[in-house]
Each structure stands twice: as C-alpha cells, then as structure tokens.
Amino acid sequence: MIVIVFTNSSAQYTIAEEPKPNLIFILVDDQGYYDLGCYGGKEFDTPRIDRMAQEGILFTDYYAAAPICSPSRAGILTGCYPRRVGLATWVQRADSRKGIHPDELTLAELLKSSGYATACIGKWHLGYLPPFLPRQQGFDHYFGLLHNLDPVEVVYFENEGGVPLMRNEEVFKQPADPAALTEVYTDEAISFIRENRDRPFFLYLPHTMAHNPLGVTDDFRGKSRFGLYGDVIQCLDHHVGRLFDTLQELSIDDRTLVVYASDNGRGPGRTADQPIRGNKLTTLEGGIRVPCIAWGPGLGIKAGQTSSQLIHAMDWYPTFATFAGVKVPEGRVIDGRDITPLLEGRCETVPSATAELSLNASVPLRRPWNPPGEWEQIVSREEYHQAFFYHGSLGSLAAVRWENWKLQLNPNFQLFDLEEDPGETKPVRNPELIRKLRGMAILFQEEMRTGTRPAGESPLSK
Structure with missing residues (x-):
C-alpha cells in the first residue's frame, strides 16, 4: 500500500506495507x-x-x-x-x-x-x-x-x-x-x-x-x-x-x-x-x-x-x-x-489455475499433464485438477470425486451422485461418467508412480 502525504511544498511518498495477517x-x-x-x-x-x-x-x-x-x-x-x-x-x-x-x-x-x-x-x-x-x-x-x-x-x-x-x-x-x-x-x-x-x-x-x-x-x-x-x-x-x-x-x-x-x-x-x-x-x-x-x-x-x-x-x-x-x-x-x-466471495467456485485470480492460483499447473490418447478427449486438465482422490488408511487409491460424482473403485466400479445420495446407497448407471472418472484414477495413478517423493527415514539415506 502506498501512502501519500502532502505538504505545502511537495508531495512526500511513504511506502507502508500492509501488515501480514495472522x-x-x-x-x-x-x-x-x-x-x-x-x-x-x-x-x-x-x-x-x-x-x-x-x-x-x-x-x-x-x-x-x-x-x-x-x-x-x-x-x-x-x-x-x-x-x-x-x-x-x-x-x-x-x-x-x-x-x-x-x-x-x-x-x-x-x-x-x-x-x-x-x-x-x-x-x-x-x-x-x-x-x-x-x-x-x-x-x-x-x-x-x-x-x-x-x-x-x-x-x-x-x-x-x-x-x-x-x-x-x-x-x-x-x-x-x-x-x-x-x-x-x-x-x-x-x-x-x-x-x-x-x-x-x-x-x-x-x-x-x-x-x-x-x-x-x-x-x-x-x-x-x-x-x-x-x-x-x-x-x-x-x-x-x-x-x-x-x-x-x-x-x-x-x-x-x-x-x-x-x-x-x-x-x-x-x-x-x-x-x-x-x-x-x-x-x-x-x-x-x-x-x-x-x-x-x-x-x-x-x-x-x-x-x-x-x-x-x-x-x-x-x-x-x-x-x-x-x-x-x-x-x-x-x-x-x-x-x-x-x-473472499470473488467467485462461487474454485477458480481455474489458468485464471490467475490469486497469488498462488497457477500452482496446480506444475503437476505433470500429458494424458495418453485414450483419455485426452475424455478428461481435461481443469477437470483433473478439480477432482479429489480418496485414499484409505493403508494408502491405496479407493475412489475419485469430480463435481457431485463419486466413483468407488473397489471391489467393483460404483458411481454415486453425492448431491442426491450422500449416503452412497443408490448406484447410478452412467457409462460415460464411469469412464471419465476411471480415466482420472488411471492418470492419477501414473502421476503418483512418477511423482512420489520419499518420506524421511532415520538414519537418512544419502
């Protein structure tokens, strides 16, 4: 923030930083x-x-x-x-x-x-x-x-x-x-x-x-x-x-x-x-x-x-x-x-990483994106970034959510509309959506295969 202080002779400019929030x-x-x-x-x-x-x-x-x-x-x-x-x-x-x-x-x-x-x-x-x-x-x-x-x-x-x-x-x-x-x-x-x-x-x-x-x-x-x-x-x-x-x-x-x-x-x-x-x-x-x-x-x-x-x-x-x-x-x-x-109420949805509406908006674009042909036309980069990938207590991928749709992956694919059925009791038949969310799961598995970093272990390996 720039504060301008006027005097009789000239304008004096004082730079005052906004205090960082707690x-x-x-x-x-x-x-x-x-x-x-x-x-x-x-x-x-x-x-x-x-x-x-x-x-x-x-x-x-x-x-x-x-x-x-x-x-x-x-x-x-x-x-x-x-x-x-x-x-x-x-x-x-x-x-x-x-x-x-x-x-x-x-x-x-x-x-x-x-x-x-x-x-x-x-x-x-x-x-x-x-x-x-x-x-x-x-x-x-x-x-x-x-x-x-x-x-x-x-x-x-x-x-x-x-x-x-x-x-x-x-x-x-x-x-x-x-x-x-x-x-x-x-x-x-x-x-x-x-x-x-x-x-x-x-x-x-x-x-x-x-x-x-x-x-x-x-x-x-x-x-x-x-x-x-x-x-x-x-x-x-x-x-x-x-x-x-x-x-x-x-x-x-x-x-x-x-x-x-x-x-x-x-x-x-x-x-x-x-x-x-x-x-x-x-x-x-x-x-x-x-x-x-x-x-x-x-x-x-x-x-x-x-x-x-x-x-x-x-x-x-x-x-x-x-x-x-x-x-x-x-x-x-x-x-x-x-x-x-x-x-801040500037939008009602999580904005796209490409919109650059905030300081760290583009951070998701650092995640790799090079989908093979099978998924290229089915899953967009934006959709992938807005998905959530559920992992169980033993660390394995168990489900994918995108918008209101959740695909449980095991033991069989089951699709649920969480807006209408948050209790996950009424599976939905929609082959196109199942394929889309399955594609997200496959892309995520590949991202984790190539992008997983090690935990720290003691003694630390060099």
Whole structure:
C-alpha cells in the first residue's frame, strides 16, 4: 500500500506495507461430520463454533487428506496428497523411523521464511525421531504430545512413566492427562498469541481430542446430551471461544484468519436427516468428509456463507501462503489449490489455475499433464485438477470425486451422485461418467508412480 502525504511544498511518498495477517489452523481429532450444531448435531451445544460459521464460510463438502491421523496431518502441512510425500500408510508411532522428509517445504517453513512466528501446539503424530520433530519442520515453538494416548501407543512408554507432554525438547508433564489437554493446549496457544501480538504468527493447533481415550475437565463432564464424547465437543467449543476472545481483547481479530477442521471422520449420521455413512479409516463419506469452517471477516472472508464446493485439506497450503503474500517457490509440486477468491466471495467456485485470480492460483499447473490418447478427449486438465482422490488408511487409491460424482473403485466400479445420495446407497448407471472418472484414477495413478517423493527415514539415506 502506498501512502501519500502532502505538504505545502511537495508531495512526500511513504511506502507502508500492509501488515501480514495472522493464521490459525485448529485441527480437531476424530470429529464426525454431524458433530457440531451448525452441521446438524442436536446432542450438544456448540455456540462459539456455530458463531464462527455464521461470521465466516461453512464448507459442506470438505475432505480430510486421509481417513486416519498421520497421513491427514501430512496433507495439511505439505499441501500434498500423503502418498506424494511417502506418508500415506497408517500412523507414525513411537517405533516409527519415518516422518516428513527434510527436503519437503512445510507450511510452517514457508511462512517462517516470510517473517512469521510459528507454533505447533497439540498432537504431532508425524515422527518421533529428531529429524522429524516439529522444531525441525519449521515451528519455532512446540507444546503437546508427539503421540496418541490409546493403548497401542501408551505401551511404548510403560517403563518411562507414561506418555510425556512436551514443551519443545523438555518434558512438561508425565504422564499426560487426557482430561486436561484441551485446556492446557488452549492456555499455551493464548500465551503464544499474546507473545506475538505485534508480529504475524502462524498457530497450528491440532487437538488430541476427540481421539480415544476421551477426557474432559470436571466442569464439562455430564453437560452434553451425548455422553463423554458430547462433553468433549462442548469442551472444545468453549476453548475455541477463548481463542476468539483473546484475538478480540488484543484487537487483532480483524487481521486474523482462523480455520477449523477435523483430521478425519468418526462415524455415520444418527438420524434420518443425517444420511452420510461410514466410519473413521474408511473412504465412505463418513470416514473422510468432515466439518470445516473458515473465518476472517477483517480480511475479506465473506460472512454467513455456505459453500458446497469440493474443498480438501491440501488447499490450505497455497491459500495460507497467498494470505501471507508468499509465493509457493517455483518447482515445488503440490496438490493444493489456492481458494482465496472463493473465500473472499470473488467467485462461487474454485477458480481455474489458468485464471490467475490469486497469488498462488497457477500452482496446480506444475503437476505433470500429458494424458495418453485414450483419455485426452475424455478428461481435461481443469477437470483433473478439480477432482479429489480418496485414499484409505493403508494408502491405496479407493475412489475419485469430480463435481457431485463419486466413483468407488473397489471391489467393483460404483458411481454415486453425492448431491442426491450422500449416503452412497443408490448406484447410478452412467457409462460415460464411469469412464471419465476411471480415466482420472488411471492418470492419477501414473502421476503418483512418477511423482512420489520419499518420506524421511532415520538414519537418512544419502
């Protein structure tokens, strides 16, 4: 922004940069599609997140990168399908030798290079060994659990006093208390916000809840109409509200973008008007379609909007970069699309990469495109970029979605119209569409065959 100051004798020109916005990504664990009031949940009260939706944009067709923890997180932080970065399979427990490869450019590293203070507060689950820890992946500050607290992970720490709650490389508390985590994470997040109120910051807040074992403080126990899980959701809502209160108190709410999403689904709908089926780990809609809300009225994000556009977790990488005024470096191939124009209400759909309506709009064009003759006339580059490729918890391609059409690939091709049948109960006979989406799947498999990068492994191979 150029500010022109006039004096009696001449015009003086002062260059003043617009302050970079603050960026907050709240990631909830294992929250189902219908498990907020604004998504139709009737068993619990979520007034603060509902208000966030009223003042922002709610996505009805938003997809996690995977139906399981670690790959889902890899998708957010790299902007890539987990398979592209070698992290599509299962989870990274305490005996894992894998993590995000040091050659990957995480969202935190990209923003840090542009002057952002960066923090990861919460569950990491992307590698336990030193090269893969949060502070080696672009985060200035870390507070949280590197693991889950379920029995298959707690066993690794039985002789060490339990799973530790970490602050950077030091043990803050051991063992961690699941009932206290949502509150202490939020306390730490608020401290980080206060400490960095005068500079741009990126806060990645991946909550441990609502992953089993569930836990809440006594003031939330028994308050919902859906048992302990409902209590957890209401507890999360309260502490999300504390973050918004802090932003307002510090008068930085008008220059902050907040995204709320779940890392994967939990289970099917519970009433007749909640048709989605499927559980976590599956690629039915209930396993991977999740709540997502974006809020930032001071940054031009349209208030009170509901979007049925197909959006996925990888899209936040180039979008956050655009809000920060940072170009994704040339040569960096990712799978996310810059959805800034959609958030700002400049268009109602995700714009074409060729339209160049935002700073990182053209990033998808870095993905290779040379379809063989069989598919050249059936699938366009634009259609391919706007598709979503579902991967199961074991990393294999399971389905393709384009527009409202979903093609399940196994055990046989089944086509569903998700607009009319989100429960995937009525297969549609349409050979042309089946062929089109099958072609997308084949092209994607070839792209992954030639474009997959290795995960980091320790010791790292040279």
